Amino acid sequence: MRKLLTTTSIIVLTLGILLGVADRVGAHLAEQEIAKGVATQLASRNITSAPPEVTVTGFPFLTQVARGNYDEIQVNLRDLKGGTLPLPLLEAHAYDVRASLKGLSEGTEKAIATLVTGLGTLSYADLVQESGLTGMTLSGDGKNLRMTGNVGVAGELRGAATVTVIDGKVRIQVIELTASNLSGPAQQLVNSYKSKLARTFSLPPMPFNLKLESVSPASTGLVIGVSAKEVELG
Known part of the structure; x- marks a missing residue:
């Protein structure tokens, strides 16, 4: 048995x-x-x-x-x-x-x-390079995009931006941007960085007719859905 x-x-x-x-x-x-x-x-x-x-x-x-x-x-x-x-x-x-x-x-x-x-996930390094934001570091807190860096005469630059989906593209709108030095030339530099970041970015063509539904500024990069x-x- x-x-x-x-x-x-x-x-x-x-x-x-x-x-x-x-x-x-x-x-x-x-x-x-x-x-x-x-x-x-x-x-x-x-x-x-x-x-x-x-x-x-x-x-x-x-x-x-x-x-x-x-x-x-x-x-x-x-x-x-x-x-x-x-x-x-x-x-x-x-x-x-x-x-x-x-x-x-x-x-x-x-x-x-x-x-x-x-x-x-879109790389913050690629975003910095594409925008020409020399000397800046981008990060995310889940709600807003954060910016920090040292930019010459303006000194230390800090700011925040919102990230949204507009017509299938990623849109960044700056809501705050300040510098430790805001003298005449420095203010112009700050304005220049603001305009460089406040843009709409297109993504690579998506397979399967996938549509961009969401974007979130995470610690690792811009997470798209x-x-x-x-x-x-x-």
């Missing part, structure tokens, strides 16, 4: 391992096919980025394949370029994705997501 139980346990364990391997292999195949479709879509829209990284989440994967519906697929796009500011990384999450593995591999189906949301509904992934 003990021997039978041991044998049964080994068989169950072996089957579990084989199913796990098969599940992961199937997920990998789907990830490859979806990545190809995403890359094709990016190329057709002249969107420049590193090769897309696709991860199918959820377990068991084979159950999702059987019903032709995937709970969530993550698509990471790195080094998006083309706007005023580059986007180092866009993390997109596609939900309720419909497509069969057979249709994807044969090219007869497109993966369609009910909803896609994404987050990306994008979304789209009924999206063709590739």
Whole structure:
């Protein structure tokens, strides 16, 4: 009896391992096919980025394949370029994705997501460089953009700005900018820095018809939120 139980346990364990391997292999195949479709879509829209990284989440994967519906697929796009500011990384999450593995591999189906949301972070260093804000350091407190730096005759410069979304672009409006020295030439320099920062910046072209919905000045950079509904992934 003990021997039978041991044998049964080994068989169950072996089957579990084989199913796990098969599940992961199937997920990998789907990830490859979806990545190809995403890359094709990016190329057709002249969107420049590193090769897309696709991860199918959820377990068991084979159950999702059987019903032709995937709970969530993550698509990471790195080094998006083309706007005023580059986007180092866009993390997109596609939900309720419909497509069969057979249709994807044969090219007869497109993966369609009910909803896609994404987050990306714009670098403060890129913003400083693009704006020509020599000597300035930018940071965020979750509400406002903060500016500090030493700028020649004006001495120490400090300020704050709001960041909003206007017509699919990032708009920065200075609400405060002061310097330790506000003599004639220094005031002109302060005004110059104010005009350099008070601008509207465009982002690189977004895949999947993603629309810019939000922007927040975080400690790591300007965090953007994008979304789209009924999206063709590739």
